[in-house]
Each structure stands twice: as structure tokens, then as C-alpha cells.
Amino acid sequence: MSTNTTTRRLTMAQAISEATAQEMARDPRVFVMGEDVGKYGGIFSATTGLLDQFGPERVMDTPISETGFMGAALGAAAEGLRPISELMFVDFFGVCFDQIYNHIAKNHYMSGGACRYPLVITTGIGGGYNDAAQHSQCLYSIFAHVPGLKVVVPSNAYDAKGLMTTAIRDDNPVVFLYHKGIMGLSWMSYFEGSTNEVPEEQYTIPFGQARVVREGSDVTIVTLSQMVQKSVLAADRLAAEGISAEVLDLRTLVPLDRAAVLKSVQRTGRLLVADEDYLSFGLSGEIAALVAENLDTLRLKAPVRRLAVPDVPIPFSRPLEQFAIPQVDNIVASVRGLMTFKLD
Amino acid sequence: MEATAEQLRWMYEKMIEIRDYEETMSRVYLEAKLPPKIQKGLAFDIGAGPVPGEMHLAAGQEPVAVGVCAHLRRDDTVVGAHRPHHFAIAKDVDLNAMTAEMFGKATGLGRGKGGHMHLFDPAVKFSCSGIVGAGAPQACGAALAAKKLGTDAVAIAFFGEGAANQGAFHEALNLAALWRLPVVFVVEDNKYGISVEKSASTAIASNADRAVAYGMPGVLVERNDALAVFTAAGEAVARARRGDGPTLIEVKTDRYFGHFQGDPETYRPKGEAKELRQHDPIPALGAVLRARGLLDDAADAALRARVSGRVQAAYDFGRNSPYPEPQDALLHVFAE
Numbered sequence: 001m002s003t004n005t006t007t008r009r010l011t012m013a014q015a016i017s018e019a020t021a022q023e024m025a026r027d028p029r030v031f032v033m034g035e036d037v038g039k040y041g042g043i044f045s046a047t048t049g050l051l052d053q054f055g056p057e058r059v060m061d062t063p064i065s066e067t068g069f070m071g072a073a074l075g076a077a078a079e080g081l082r083p084i085s086e087l088m089f090v091d092f093f094g095v096c097f098d099q100i101y102n103h104i105a106k107n108h109y110m111s112g113g114a115c116r117y118p119l120v121i122t123t124g125i126g127g128g129y130n131d132a133a134q135h136s137q138c139l140y141s142i143f144a145h146v147p148g149l150k151v152v153v154p155s156n157a158y159d160a161k162g163l164m165t166t167a168i169r170d171d172n173p174v175v176f177l178y179h180k181g182i183m184g185l186s187w188m189s190y191f192e193g194s195t196n197e198v199p200e201e202q203y204t205i206p207f208g209q210a211r212v213v214r215e216g217s218d219v220t221i222v223t224l225s226q227m228v229q230k231s232v233l234a235a236d237r238l239a240a241e242g243i244s245a246e247v248l249d250l251r252t253l254v255p256l257d258r259a260a261v262l263k264s265v266q267r268t269g270r271l272l273v274a275d276e277d278y279l280s281f282g283l284s285g286e287i288a289a290l291v292a293e294n295l296d297t298l299r300l301k302a303p304v305r306r307l308a309v310p311d312v313p314i315p316f317s318r319p320l321e322q323f324a325i326p327q328v329d330n331i332v333a334s335v336r337g338l339m340t341f342k343l344d
Numbered sequence: 345m346e347a348t349a350e351q352l353r354w355m356y357e358k359m360i361e362i363r364d365y366e367e368t369m370s371r372v373y374l375e376a377k378l379p380p381k382i383q384k385g386l387a388f389d390i391g392a393g394p395v396p397g398e399m400h401l402a403a404g405q406e407p408v409a410v411g412v413c414a415h416l417r418r419d420d421t422v423v424g425a426h427r428p429h430h431f432a433i434a435k436d437v438d439l440n441a442m443t444a445e446m447f448g449k450a451t452g453l454g455r456g457k458g459g460h461m462h463l464f465d466p467a468v469k470f471s472c473s474g475i476v477g478a479g480a481p482q483a484c485g486a487a488l489a490a491k492k493l494g495t496d497a498v499a500i501a502f503f504g505e506g507a508a509n510q511g512a513f514h515e516a517l518n519l520a521a522l523w524r525l526p527v528v529f530v531v532e533d534n535k536y537g538i539s540v541e542k543s544a545s546t547a548i549a550s551n552a553d554r555a556v557a558y559g560m561p562g563v564l565v566e567r568n569d570a571l572a573v574f575t576a577a578g579e580a581v582a583r584a585r586r587g588d589g590p591t592l593i594e595v596k597t598d599r600y601f602g603h604f605q606g607d608p609e610t611y612r613p614k615g616e617a618k619e620l621r622q623h624d625p626i627p628a629l630g631a632v633l634r635a636r637g638l639l640d641d642a643a644d645a646a647l648r649a650r651v652s653g654r655v656q657a658a659y660d661f662g663r664n665s666p667y668p669e670p671q672d673a674l675l676h677v678f679a680e
């Protein structure tokens with residue numbers, strides 16, 4: 001990145017649509033399709049302004065036919081186009097998962113590398129605003145579980161722009177999951193740390209590079225997406241108590257920056273995974289396993305702790321949802337708990 | 345099929361109840377969602393207030409619900425979608441428990457777990473889903489069960505014209521015709537799927553025309569009129585009950601509010617909703633009742649007061665009920 005870049009404060013939604021617009025201007029093969037991506041500009045504003053700039057040929061409102069347009073993304077990508085296909089809420093994956101799981105993820109492999117599918121699936125994730133069990137899930141682990149999909153989960157506008165540009169230029173299918181509660185929408189309360197300075201110029205952020213959002217020496221909080229913003233607030237509170245927490249933003253699940261996780265835990269000796277996906281069989285277990293597999297290279301001062309949705313669907317009612325989704329208070333309490341252990 | 349006096353009165357009263365319910369919700373929903381009570385910089389906060397989350401209202405679409413449900417019994421199944429209140433009310437879902445659910449209260453249909461898109465009332469065989477198109481195959485299942493159990497119950501799937509482009513819709517139609525199921529598919533064509541006009545999402549003008557491809561009758565109701573729906577649905581329900589198989593009905597109806605509350609509606613021609621309200625189906629049915637000597641000003645006023653008392657009582661019940669305990673979130677993942 002050059003030194004004389006102009007930056008502005010952008011919301012994550014603005015950063016994503018800007019990254020898309022700049023890449024569409026640079027590369028005529030890129031086009032966008034999905035429900036309400038045109039006139040409406042995307043329900044979560046991830047495509048705002050694109051229709052005016054590029055017209056309906058390149059910004060296509062689709063029928064509510066997710067299997068149709070996910071399959072079409074694959075078919076168009078195979079022909080050399082670079083589709084960006086929006087699944088409005090990740091929860092709707094169920095109606096189009098065959099195209100994603102059995103085809104988009106696997107065709108490159110099954111063709112022995114002969115065919116490529118340069119496409120991006122963008123999708124809204126996360127809860128916290130009472131949208132209940134079919135509109136509040138994160139599910140990134142499910143996408144990361146199947147081999148063949150790169151999985152990007154940004155926590156702020158700067159990262160979102162760079163990662164989105166990388167995603168569009170990648171020759172593989174990329175699932176880009178943006179949390180609704182950090183998009184900076186005018187109609188949903190959000191964590192303000194997600195809105196930050198973003199260069200006007202295009203730039204890329206390589207996949208597989210976690211970012212130390214905040215350095216610390218007592219405990220490592222491995223996290224991603226909106227939970228990064230919650231973890232930073234928790235770390236502030238912990239600092240006031242004399243506990244120094246390092247916050248590591250994974251940024252991409254596939255590829256996963258395993259080295260960054262290990263490096264941090266080697267230093268701190270304590271690990272908390274703060275995750276908004278379901279607890280079992282997912283990201284938090286993966287990170288815990290990574291540490292367990294490398295116990296010969298690090299010394300834990302406390303058992304690994306995981307904070308995640310406790311294996312229940314996301315409930316509607318406010319007190320239930322606040323209980324089910326880990327909050328800043330829970331992160332603080334978990335870290336305090338970790339500090340009381342003495343393993344040797 | 346001629347509606348009886350009793351059916352006419354029922355439809356009229358239910359339409360007023362639905363409208364009252366939705367208009368009330370449009371106000372209650374906004375409580376505490378606007379500045380200055382919310383985070384600085386926001387115009388609206390979807391997660392704030394006594395009824396948080398998404399809210400899809402059905403004012404204007406009452407004829408579809410009452411015209412169909414006038415033919416139903418308690419043991420008939422109704423599967424609705426993300427815009428479910430009018431169907432729920434027309435199917436006699438417990439109004440207090442339904443309202444408490446939207447307030448997220450322990451006394452709600454789902455003890456606060458479901459919210460407005462996920463209302464389940466097994467007592468009257470009502471359910472709905474926030475996933476567009478999901479209901480059509482589920483209604484087939486209810487109809488299949490009726491057949492296997494040897495009852496003459498029928499099942500209705502209600503969904504929007506946008507849902508008719510979902511694969512599940514097409515699979516469900518084929519299943520229903522293949523297995524000759526006692527099911528009626530009712531498409532509400534309110535012209536929009538969120539911001540996308542039907543003409544921009546659907547290659548043909550009428551979904552009723554799709555019926556022929558699956559070997560079932562297709563009926564287009566071209567007016568947002570309770571009696572027109574009543575007539576079409578009467579034949580379809582009777583046919584299903586007789587064991588003669590499914591029907592697909594599409595009704596042209598009107599959505600008075602935005603897709604959801606808080607929708608900026610920039611995709612909609614200015615004044616469109618106001619214009620649609622000029623063709624309100626409720627006074628139209630009222631005029632029919634009056635012409636038949638079934639309604640006068642005094643009776644109308646009495647009926648409206650009764651309905652409004654019922655609706656207000658439901659909102660009070662919802663508002664004043666207790667919240668569930670936070671850790672109740674852990675209950676009901678599995679049946680005990």
C-alpha cells in the first residue's frame with residue numbers, strides 16, 4: 001500500500017460494496033446476483049450503489065430461487081466469469097446446499113484440477129437483534145468443514161474491503177460471511193469498532209493471516225467476526241482488573257492461520273475461544289484440538305475454554321437470546337475463570 | 345358456492361380483527377425503536393422495544409386468509425410463511441398466546457422461543473416458517489397423514505408469489521398431484537417479494553397457469569375480494585375433502601405496509617400503498633353484508649368495539665406477561 005493513501009471512515013457494508021465496485025470496474029467478468037441486490041442495494045447494504053454504477057446486466061436481482069442462482073454461479077464461473085452470488089441470510093443455505101456443498105466445493109477436485117470456479121458467495125450471519133432460529137445463525141463452521149471452500153469472516157471495514165478484493169480475485173470459491181451486527185446499518189445497533197478508516201485505493205489482504213487486534217500476555221482470546229468487537233470490549237475491562245488479554249482475529253477460517261494461534265498461546269499459556277457459532281463440532285473445537293495437538297510445543301497454565309452458542313437454536317426472546325449468544329460479560333467471566341487455574 | 349349469513353359475518357369480523365391486529369402491531373412495534381432512545385446515528389433499531397426482530401404485516405391481504413379459512417375445520421392444517429398473522433387469526437390460533445410470543449414472553453405459543461415468523465399452535469393445526477417456500481411440502485405431509493389416517497381433513501399451504509419460484513414449491517406440486525393429496529396451495533400475489541416485482545421474478549404472469557404442468561386445476565382470483573377467494577377456495581377445499589386431489593389458487597392481493605416494518609420502500613412508486621388502500625376489501629365486504637340486511641351502523645360499531653377489545657386484551661396480555669428465565673434457552677432442544 002502506498003503511503004499517501006486517502007482514507008475515510010467506512011462502515012463494513014460500505015467497505016464491501018466499495019471493494020465490489022472497484023473490482024467490477026477493473027474486471028468486466030465480475031457480476032453480482034442475488035435477492036434484492038439491485039434497487040434495494042442488498043438487505044444488509046452490501047451491494048448499495050452497484051446497480052446505479054453498473055446497470056442491471058451486471059447487478060441482477062434474482063427470483064427467490066437459491067438453488068437456481070447458486071448453480072448458475074457455478075456454471076458461469078466455469079465459463080470464466082467471476083460471479084458474486086449473495087445468499088441473503090446464511091440460514092437459507094439449506095435450500096441451495098447441494099449446489100454449494102456437492103458442486104461448488106468439489107468440482108475443482110473431482111475434475112482433477114481441470115476446472116476452476118472463481119466465485120464468491122456473500123452472506124449475512126449472526127444474531128443479537130431477535131431474529132430467531134432461522135435468521136440468526138453463524139454457520140461458518142459448516143462451510144469450513146467441507147473441503148474446497150475458502151471461508152472469510154471479517155470483523156471490521158478495513159479488513160472487509162481487503163479480504164473482499166482478495167476473494168473476488170481468488171480462483172477458488174470463497175464464502176464471505178458478514179455479521180449483520182457489525183455492518184454499520186442505520187437500522188440495527190452495531191459494535192462501533194467495526195467502522196474504521198478505509199483507504200480509497202484498492203488493496204488486498206491475504207487469506208490465512210490472523211491479526212493481533214490487541215496484544216496481551218496473560219491469555220489469548222481467539223475469535224472472529226462480531227465476537228472480535230465484543231472481545232476488545234472485554235479486554236478493556238480485564239485490563240482495568242490487571243489482566244492482559246491478547247485478542248486474535250482469525251479473519252479467515254479456510255485457510256486457518258494455525259501458526260498465529262500457537263504463537264500466541266505459547267506466550268500466554270491460556271486460551272479462550274470466543275465464537276458465535278454452535279459449540280459442538282465446530283470452530284471452537286477445531287482451535288482447541290489444534291492446541292491439544294501441539295502440547296509438546298507449549299505449556300498451558302489453564303485448561304482450554306470455549307464460549308459459543310450452547311447447542312441450542314437461537315431463541316427469539318431477548319433474555320433467551322442474550323443467554324444463548326456469548327456476551328462481553330461472558331468473555332470477561334471466562335477469562336477471570338482461566339486466571340484462577342494453576343496447572344503444572 | 346354461496347356464503348351463508350354466518351360465513352359472511354365470520355369473514356367480515358375476522359377481517360376487521362386482522363386489520364386491527366396489524367395496525368396495532370405497526371404502532372407497538374415502533375415503541376423504543378426510534379431516536380433518541382436508540383444508539384446514536386441509527387434511524388431505527390430493529391432489536392429494540394417490546395416487540396423486537398423482523399415484523400411482516402399482512403394488512404390488505406385479509407381476503408386471502410378469511411376466504412380460505414371460512415371453509416376449514418379445527419382439524420384441518422394450515423401452514424403459513426413469514427407473514428403469518430392473518431392466517432393465524434383466521435385459523436383461530438389463540439390470540440393471547442400468539443401475541444405473547446411476539447413479545448417474547450413465557451406465556452407465548454412457543455414460550456418466547458419462536459417469535460412472529462415461527463408460530464406453532466397444534467390445537468388448531470397451525471404452523472409457519474421464515475424460510476420462503478418451506479411450507480408447501482409440509483402441507484403435503486399433513487395431507488398425506490390425513491389420507492393415511494383415513495380422515496377427511498385437508499391441508500392448506502399459504503405463501504407469497506415470490507415463494508412460487510422456490511424449488512420446494514415445484515416439488516410439492518408434483519407430490520401432491522402424484523399422490524392425489526387433499527391439499528390446496530394458495531399463492532398470495534401481493535406484487536412484491538421484498539423489493540422485487542413479480543414481473544421481474546416470474547416468467548409468466550399467473551402462477552395459476554403453472555398448475556396444468558403438474559396435473560391439477562389452477563385458479564386465478566383476480567380481485568382482492570373475500571367473496572371471490574371464498575368461491576375459489578370452496579371448490580378447492582371440497583375437492584380435496586372428496587379425495588379428488590390438490591388445487592393451486594393464486595390471489596391478487598395488496599400489501600399496505602412495507603415488506604417488513606422499517607422497510608424504506610424506495611422501490612415502490614410513491615403513493616402506491618395509499619392508492620391501494622382506496623380499494624379496501626373490508627368495507628367492500630361490509631357493503632355486501634349491508635345489502636343482505638346482515639349489518640347496519642349500530643351492529644358494525646358493536647362488532648368493531650368487540651373486536652378491538654379482543655385485540656387490545658391480547659396485546660395487554662402479551663405486554664404484561666413475564667419473560668422466560670434466561671436459562672430456559674436450554675430447554676426444548678429435544679422432546680423428553
Ligand SMILES: Cc1ncc(C[n+]2csc(CCOP(=O)(O)OP(=O)(O)O)c2C)c(N)n1
Nearest residue numbers: 092427474475476504505506507536537538
Ligand atoms: C429461502 C429463503 N430465501 C430468502 C428469504 C428472504 N425473504 C424473506 S421474505 C422474502 C420475500 C417473499 O416474497 P413472497 O413470497 O412474495 O411473500 P411476501 O413477502 O410478499 O408476503 C424473501 C426473499 C427467506 N426468508 N427464505
Ligand SMILES: [Mg+2]
Nearest residue numbers: 504505536537
Ligand atoms: Mg409477495
